[in-house]
Structure formats: structure tokens, C-alpha cells
Amino acid sequence: MIEFHLDRRSGVATYLQLVHQVKQALRLGTLRPGDRLPTAREVVEALAINPNTVLKAYRELEREGLVEGRPGLGTFVQRSLGGVRLADQAALRRELDEWVRRARRAGLDRDDMETLFSLAMTDAYRGGAAGEETA
Amino acid sequence: MTAALTVTGLSVRHRRGWALRDCSLSVPAGRVAALVGPNGAGKTTLLHTVTGLLTPHGGTVTVAGDVAFMAQDKPLYDTFTIAETLTFGRRLNPRWDGAYAAGRLAELGIEPERKIKELSGGQQAQVALTLALARRPGLLVLDEPLANLDPLARHDVMRALMGEVAERGTTVLISSHVVADLHDTCDWLVVLNGGRVQVSGDIDDLLAGHLMLSGPDELRPPAGAQVIEESRTGRQVRLLVRGAQVLDPRWNVRQADLDELVLAYLRSPEASALPRLSEVGA
Amino acid sequence: MIWLTWRQHRAQILVTGGLLAALGLLLLGSAVEARLYVAGHAPPGCPGRAAACWDLALALSERYDAVYTLFGWMPLMAPALVGVFWGAPLLGREYERGTQKLAWTQAVSVRRWMLVKLGVLGGLVSAGGLLLSAMVALWRPVLQREDWFGNIGVFNMVGVAPAAWWLYAFAMGVAGGALFRRTLPAMALVVAGIALTMPGLFRLSEHYAEPVRTVQSGSTVLNADDARVVGWAWIAPSGTELPSPPTGVCAHRPDTGRSGRNQEAYERCLFGKGYRYAIYHHPATRFWRFQWTEAAILAVGSVAFAGTAVRRTLRRRV
Structure with missing residues (x-):
């Protein structure tokens, strides 16, 4: 079972925080195929958030094929994340390291780089749902 | 509904x-x-x-x-x-x-x-x-x-x-x-x-329908946009707009959050975001 | 709703019931004691018009001075207390505490809330008034007094008058609560209202019926039990009524002290010269007519106050 938490100052939409936490648990293996996600009521009574937010997060996960809602029973994990993805991450990380080195040589300081990175992220994720354009 | x-x-x-x-x-x-x-x-x-x-x-x-x-x-x-x-x-x-x-x-x-x-x-x-x-x-x-x-x-x-x-x-x-x-x-x-x-x-529709734009002050608001609030500091202009497609790359665009949206409307009492009459009671 | 009415107003209901019970005991005790006293002292034929009977009644009233004092205040105090503690808080307290926002947003409609409260409490108040009336009616004859009609204080405590007065004060308190939305001003309204209505109605009561005109030639004292005298005048031998006692016909020397000798001599002289004396009065037989007239006037007032309260409550504006 997963226990959700909220970072109210992060600026990240609440339903996205829930989505990320499920994905993280899938990567770490704390959630495995067949596990049941907490019901909307359970999440809502723990976090004091709108039930529709939970349902929206679950719909998003369902759309990505990670979980499956079974009427009357609950929402269950379909597949895990990780393995191949971890290797991808290592490669991406190496590329990012290389980018940071080049930026430093070009005279950018830490703040410049962070501004550039967050601008790129904002552009990439404009319009809400994550993953669509980059997939 | x-x-x-x-x-x-x-x-x-x-x-x-x-x-x-x-x-x-x-x-x-x-x-x-x-x-x-x-x-x-x-x-x-x-x-x-x-x-x-x-x-x-x-x-x-x-x-x-x-x-x-x-x-x-x-x-x-x-x-x-x-x-x-x-x-x-x-x-x-x-x-x-x-x-x-x-x-x-x-x-x-x-x-x-x-x-x-x-x-x-x-x-x-x-x-x-x-x-x-x-x-x-x-x-x-x-x-x-x-x-x-x-x-x-x-x-x-x-x-x-x-x-x-x-x-x-x-x-x-x-x-x-x-x-x-x-x-x-x-x-x-x-x-x-x-x-x-x-x-x-x-709320989601409202947030999706409003954008917070910032850019150099010579920029004109995007065509078709309803400007809810406008503030200028130095050579920068900040706009909260509704219902706009922003094409000019000089605008820095991000979604408004709920507090910004509410405050902008409260500061501009003449602006409004209401469903069309036909939608009321739908 | 009836449960809620009881739960919210049980203090008033119990205290009023307790006070009536205490008064009942007091009256019962004094009645038993008075009966024993009368058995020991009363000349035969009392109550009656004999002077001995009058002396007995006087002795009794001295004996029960404390009860009489209480009695004297009761016609004014009892309705005022009912209005202050039953009527004024009914809406005033709800508004003060903001609990009307709780009570009036339940499934039970505000109209029903009002009607049940007014109905149940108004009914209890009227019943309390009738109980007082019954107790006084049983107690009064024991003290050798038959002054139901002539004595306005007693008149207001027998028959249907107490019930009408209590209901009137209650409705006025409720209306005050609806108008001021506070208990204290509503209480003040009741006290002022009763203090004004009571003498006002007393004055008006002269006109409940056309007074009877009795013309006497020999005495200025009306020869009728328990009548309410509302006016008098001398009649000249010619038959015309005089606006003021005739002057220059007989010598009229002022009395000194408590003696009425000079006055009596003056009157005897006038009667001797053919003058007569007219007394306008309401005889005691009009008791029920006056009771119902007064009750009807107070009932109209009660309905007006209750209507104001209901209207203000049902059509609420900022």
C-alpha cells in the first residue's frame, strides 16, 4: 500500500504529485503489479483534498497503462516501472553532465543554467499533462 | 451535468x-x-x-x-x-x-x-x-x-x-x-x-483558460485575448489574459495559479469570466 | 418540534408552574385559616350588607395584608413576567446567539417552527392564566369579598381576563424579539407596553357599554353591590343636569380631618330643596360582558403582535 503526502509549496498540481508518487513507488518496487491503490475516500480523508483530484490522478495512471480500475473492487497496479528505464536514466544523466560542463565553459553560472533548464521544462510541459510531447 | x-x-x-x-x-x-x-x-x-x-x-x-x-x-x-x-x-x-x-x-x-x-x-x-x-x-x-x-x-x-x-x-x-x-x-x-x-x-478550465505573460513592455497583448490585469515595472509588462493563443516567442508564458487568478479579478472589478447565458442552469 | 419547544422553554414552564403551585398553596392555606377565623367571628347572615359583615371583611383584610399586597401587584406583574420571560426570549435569544441560523435551516419550515412555538407556548400561557383565575375565584369568597366587578384588580384576575392578559403580554414579547432581535429591548417593550395598556384599557372600559343612569333623591351612595361608578351629577328641580354642584343654594363648609359631616349636611340640604343625584354606573351583572369585551380587545392585540412576529420571521430582509 502507498501512503500519499503533499508538498503544498511546490507549485506542482496536486494530482500530478499523486501521479509522481505512484510512479516513484513503482520504480522503487514498493508498489507491485496486483497491489491495490487506496480508495479515493481513504486518500481524501488522509490529505483533505478534493476526491476528484484523486480520481483524476488515477485516470491519468490508467491512461498510461500503469493501473486498472475494477468497478466495485478498487484500482490495481498493472505493471511496474524500472529496469530498462533505469538504464535510460543513466544515459540521460551522462548527457546532462556533458551539457553542464559545456555551459560552464561558455561562462554560465549556476543560476543561468537553472533558469535555462526551467524554461525548457516549462516549454516542454506547457498545457498540463506530462509525457505526451516527449514520449 | x-x-x-x-x-x-x-x-x-x-x-x-x-x-x-x-x-x-x-x-x-x-x-x-x-x-x-x-x-x-x-x-x-x-x-x-x-x-x-x-x-x-x-x-x-x-x-x-x-x-x-x-x-x-x-x-x-x-x-x-x-x-x-x-x-x-x-x-x-x-x-x-x-x-x-x-x-x-x-x-x-x-x-x-x-x-x-x-x-x-x-x-x-x-x-x-x-x-x-x-x-x-x-x-x-x-x-x-x-x-x-x-x-x-x-x-x-x-x-x-x-x-x-x-x-x-x-x-x-x-x-x-x-x-x-x-x-x-x-x-x-x-x-x-x-x-x-x-x-x-x-477551476481546471479556468486555470487552463488563463495565462500569465511577461515580456518587454513594447509587446502588444496577443490578438483576441481578454486582458484581465496588466502591470508594468520598468521595461517589463505582466499580463493575465484569458482565452488567448500566444504566438509571439518574446512572451514568457506560464499558467496562472488560483491565487493569482482570483486576485487579478478582484483587482479588476469590471472584468468577468462567466459561462454564456445558455450554460447557466445547464 | 414539540420536543424542541419543551427543551428550550422548560425552565419558564417549570418556574411558572412552580410559582402557580406556590400561590395555590398560599391561597389554600390562607383560605383554610380564614374559614376557621370566620367560623369563630362571623355574625349570622354574612357575607351580606350588614355593617357587621363589613367589619368582618375589614378584619380579614388586615389579617391577610401581605397576601393582599401580593394580590394587588399581581394583575400588573404576572402578565409582565410572562411577556418578559416567555415572550421576549423566544426570538430575541435565537437572534442574539445566532441559533436562528441553525433552527431555521432544518427540514422543518420556519412557518411550522413559529406556529408550533406560538401555539404550544401561547396555549400554556393561557392555561396558566385560567388556572390563576380559577384559584382566585375559589379563594376570594372565603375572605367575605364579592368584588369581582367593581374592583378592577380583582376583575383582571378572574374570568378569562388573566388568560387574555398573559397571552397579550406573551405575544408582545415575541413581537419585540422579532423587531429588536435582542432580548433586553423586547423585555423593556413588554414592561412599557403592559404599563400603558392596563390603565388605557381601564379608561376605555367605561365605554364597553352605555352606563346605567340611576337617579336618587336622598343619598349620593349607590345602592347596588359591586357596581363600577363612572360618573355623577346633581339634577336641578327643573330636571336639568348640572355640570358642577350647585352653589348659592345651600351653605357648603369644607370638612376638616376625616369627618364628612359638613358634606353630608350640604347634601341633605340639597335633597331637601328638590335636587336629585344621578349616578352613572355599570352594574355587576355586566361582569361577563366586560370580561369578554376586554378579552376580545386583548386577543386582537395578541393576534396583531403574533402576526407581526410571524411576518417579520417569514420574510427576512437584511
């Missing part, structure tokens, strides 16, 4: 002028609607009209099902015991879930033989909320439910409320002058300012 609450052309006059003027709004069933606005905007007047405590001078209020109301100071009869307070609920409401009410208060550790005046503010709020919820209303109206509560009690009240919405799909209308209180709990927004409805709609 059926409306749990429809208000059309509502007007209420004070001794000193209009408290509400030609207010129209609707809240779809199953939504948690935030009614926000500065102090004196007419929030309480609107809620009192919706709950029948006030007779409007004009306009209509239509509610699907029973309305339960928790007033701002959470009034209860001081000298009643908890058990008597629940008897009050049972005697005055043909639809009354006594088992639920007793169970919920037992869960909270509030003993039936205690008197209302012996309870803490947070416990009184819980009793008042239980009294409203055990009626199994179609529409639950709460006037500043979090005012005068400590952070723990606020969280408890909101948790109970959200649990109820998840369980029964109750439609809720909550007023507050603190937008931050309603951030994670509400999915529908009504902004009331100076007795008029300025914004009414789904």
Missing part, C-alpha cells in the same frame, strides 16, 4: 444599497465549489439567500434536494448536551441518519452526555458539521467553515468533508476570504466582488 444549485438574477438590498445585484451562477452536482471574495462582497448574504434565511428582492434560487447549512459562527444550543443536539437533528429532519451521527461523534471521542458549551471550538465545529452531514443533504452550504479554527481542526474538518464528498457525492458550497484554504479541496470557483458574480466555473 445536472446543476445542484442554480441562482438566477438574484438581488438583495441593504439599507445602504445593494448587497447582491443580479447574481447568476450554477454549481453542478457532485462539485465542491469555492465562493471567494473580499470581506463585504456579499458572500454571507448569498449563502443566506441560498439557504432560505433571507428573502431576496428579486431572482430565484433552485436547489436539487435538501440544503444543509453551517453558519459562520457554527451556532449550536449551548445548554444542550451532545445527545440532545442529535435529538434536535432527528426531530427536525425526517431524513436523518442517526447511526451515522452517533458513530461519527463516537469516533471523534465526543461523549453524548457532555454539554455543547464544554466543547472546544474544533469539537463544536465537528458537532455542527455532523448535524449538517447526518441530514444527508443534496447541497451542503458552509459559511467560512475554517474561520476561528486551529490548523489541526481545519485539517480535520476538511478531511471529514472531503470523505463525505467521496462517499456520497454531496455537492458542497464553501465560502472563504482566504483562497489558500480552498486550494486542494475545491474544483469549482465562484468569485463574488461588490455584490456581483465575477467568475464562475470549473
Whole structure:
């Protein structure tokens, strides 16, 4: 079972925080195929958030094929994340390291780089749902 | 989408002028609607009209099902015991879930033989909320439910409320002058300012429909955009716009958050974001 | 709703019931004691018009001075207390505490809330008034007094008058609560209202019926039990009524002290010269006519106050 938490100052939409936490648990293996996600009521009574937010997060996960809602029973994990993805991450990380080195040589300081990175992220994720354009 | 609450052309006059003027709004069933606005905007007047405590001078209020109301100071009869307070609920409401009410208060550790005046503010709020919820209303109206509560009690009240919405799909209308209180709990927004409805709609749609633009001040607002608020500092201009496609790459674009959106509207009383007339009552 | 009415107003109901019971005991005790006293002292034929009977009644009233004092205040105090403690808080207290926002948003309609409260409490108040009336009616004859009609204080405590007064004060208190939305001003309204209505109605009561005109030639004292005298005048031998006692016909020396000798001599002289004396009065047989007239006036007032309260409550404006 997963226990959700909220970072109210992060600026990240609440339903996205829930989505990320499920994905993280899938990567770490704390959630495995067949596990049941907490019901909307359970999440809502723990976090004091709108039930529709939970349902929206679950719909998003369902759309990505990670979980499956079974009427009357609950929402269950379909597949895990990780393995191949971890290797991808290592490669991406190496590329990012290389980018940071080049930026430093070009005279950018830490703040410049962070501004550039967050601008790129904002552009990439404009319009809400994550993953669509980059997939 | 059926409306749990429809208000059309509502007007209420004070001794000193209009408290509400030609207010129209609707809240779809199953939504948690935030009614926000500065102090004196007419929030309480609107809620009192919706709950029948006030007779409007004009306009209509239509509610699907029973309305339960928790007033701002959470009034209860001081000298009643908890058990008597629940008897009050049972005697005055043909639809009354006594088992639920007793169970919920037992869960909270509030003993039936205690008197209302012996309870803490947070416990009184819980009793008042239980009294409203055990009626199994179609529409639950709460006037500043979090005012005068400590952070723990606020969280408890909101948790109970959200649990109820998840369980029964109750439609809720909550007023507050603190937008931050309603951030994670509400999915529908009504902004009331100076007795008029300025914004009414789904929060996600509203956020998606508004953009915060910043850029050099020689830029013109994008074509077709409704500029809600404009502020200039030095050579930079910041705009909150509605319904625009931003093509000019010199604009730095991001989504507005709820506080920014509400504040922008409140600072520009002439701007409004309302559904078209045909959508009201849809 | 009836449960709620009892729960919210049981203090008033119990205290009023307790006070009536205490008064009942007091009256019963004094009645038993008075009966024993009368058995020991009463000349035969009392109560009656004999001077001995009058002396007995006087002795009794001295004996029960404390009870009489209480009795004297009761016609004014009892309705005022009812209005202050039953009527004024009914709406005033709800508005003060904001609990009307709780009570009037339940499934029970405001109209029903009002009607049950007014009906149940108004009924109890009227019943309390009738109980007082019954107790006084049983007690008064024991003290050798038959002054139901002539004595306005007693008149207001027998028959249907107490019930009407209590109901009137209650309705006025409720209306005050609806108008001021506070208990204290509503209480003040009741006290002022009763203090004005009571003498007002007393004055008006002269006109409930056309007074009977009795013309006497020999005495200025009306020869009728328990009548309410409302006016008098001398009649000249010619038959015309004089606006003031005739002057220059007989010598009229002022009396000194408590003696009425000079006055009596003056009157005897006038009667001797053919003058007669007219007394306008309402005879005791009009008791019920006056009771119902007064009750009807108070009932109209009660309905007006209750109507104001209901209207203000049902059509609520900012």
C-alpha cells in the first residue's frame, strides 16, 4: 500500500504529485503489479483534498497503462516501472553532465543554467499533462 | 451535468444599497465549489439567500434536494448536551441518519452526555458539521467553515468533508476570504466582488483558460485575448489574459495559479469570466 | 418540534408552574385559616350588607395584608413576567446567539417552527392564566369579598381576563424579539407596553357599554353591590343636569380631618330643596360582558403582535 503526502509549496498540481508518487513507488518496487491503490475516500480523508483530484490522478495512471480500475473492487497496479528505464536514466544523466560542463565553459553560472533548464521544462510541459510531447 | 444549485438574477438590498445585484451562477452536482471574495462582497448574504434565511428582492434560487447549512459562527444550543443536539437533528429532519451521527461523534471521542458549551471550538465545529452531514443533504452550504479554527481542526474538518464528498457525492458550497484554504479541496470557483458574480466555473478550465505573460513592455497583448490585469515595472509588462493563443516567442508564458487568478479579478472589478447565458442552469 | 419547544422553554414552564403551585398553596392555606377565623367571628347572615359583615371583611383584610399586597401587584406583574420571560426570549435569544441560523435551516419550515412555538407556548400561557383565575375565584369568597366587578384588580384576575392578559403580554414579547432581535429591548417593550395598556384599557372600559343612569333623591351612595361608578351629577328641580354642584343654594363648609359631616349636611340640604343625584354606573351583572369585551380587545392585540412576529420571521430582509 502507498501512503500519499503533499508538498503544498511546490507549485506542482496536486494530482500530478499523486501521479509522481505512484510512479516513484513503482520504480522503487514498493508498489507491485496486483497491489491495490487506496480508495479515493481513504486518500481524501488522509490529505483533505478534493476526491476528484484523486480520481483524476488515477485516470491519468490508467491512461498510461500503469493501473486498472475494477468497478466495485478498487484500482490495481498493472505493471511496474524500472529496469530498462533505469538504464535510460543513466544515459540521460551522462548527457546532462556533458551539457553542464559545456555551459560552464561558455561562462554560465549556476543560476543561468537553472533558469535555462526551467524554461525548457516549462516549454516542454506547457498545457498540463506530462509525457505526451516527449514520449 | 445536472446543476445542484442554480441562482438566477438574484438581488438583495441593504439599507445602504445593494448587497447582491443580479447574481447568476450554477454549481453542478457532485462539485465542491469555492465562493471567494473580499470581506463585504456579499458572500454571507448569498449563502443566506441560498439557504432560505433571507428573502431576496428579486431572482430565484433552485436547489436539487435538501440544503444543509453551517453558519459562520457554527451556532449550536449551548445548554444542550451532545445527545440532545442529535435529538434536535432527528426531530427536525425526517431524513436523518442517526447511526451515522452517533458513530461519527463516537469516533471523534465526543461523549453524548457532555454539554455543547464544554466543547472546544474544533469539537463544536465537528458537532455542527455532523448535524449538517447526518441530514444527508443534496447541497451542503458552509459559511467560512475554517474561520476561528486551529490548523489541526481545519485539517480535520476538511478531511471529514472531503470523505463525505467521496462517499456520497454531496455537492458542497464553501465560502472563504482566504483562497489558500480552498486550494486542494475545491474544483469549482465562484468569485463574488461588490455584490456581483465575477467568475464562475470549473477551476481546471479556468486555470487552463488563463495565462500569465511577461515580456518587454513594447509587446502588444496577443490578438483576441481578454486582458484581465496588466502591470508594468520598468521595461517589463505582466499580463493575465484569458482565452488567448500566444504566438509571439518574446512572451514568457506560464499558467496562472488560483491565487493569482482570483486576485487579478478582484483587482479588476469590471472584468468577468462567466459561462454564456445558455450554460447557466445547464 | 414539540420536543424542541419543551427543551428550550422548560425552565419558564417549570418556574411558572412552580410559582402557580406556590400561590395555590398560599391561597389554600390562607383560605383554610380564614374559614376557621370566620367560623369563630362571623355574625349570622354574612357575607351580606350588614355593617357587621363589613367589619368582618375589614378584619380579614388586615389579617391577610401581605397576601393582599401580593394580590394587588399581581394583575400588573404576572402578565409582565410572562411577556418578559416567555415572550421576549423566544426570538430575541435565537437572534442574539445566532441559533436562528441553525433552527431555521432544518427540514422543518420556519412557518411550522413559529406556529408550533406560538401555539404550544401561547396555549400554556393561557392555561396558566385560567388556572390563576380559577384559584382566585375559589379563594376570594372565603375572605367575605364579592368584588369581582367593581374592583378592577380583582376583575383582571378572574374570568378569562388573566388568560387574555398573559397571552397579550406573551405575544408582545415575541413581537419585540422579532423587531429588536435582542432580548433586553423586547423585555423593556413588554414592561412599557403592559404599563400603558392596563390603565388605557381601564379608561376605555367605561365605554364597553352605555352606563346605567340611576337617579336618587336622598343619598349620593349607590345602592347596588359591586357596581363600577363612572360618573355623577346633581339634577336641578327643573330636571336639568348640572355640570358642577350647585352653589348659592345651600351653605357648603369644607370638612376638616376625616369627618364628612359638613358634606353630608350640604347634601341633605340639597335633597331637601328638590335636587336629585344621578349616578352613572355599570352594574355587576355586566361582569361577563366586560370580561369578554376586554378579552376580545386583548386577543386582537395578541393576534396583531403574533402576526407581526410571524411576518417579520417569514420574510427576512437584511
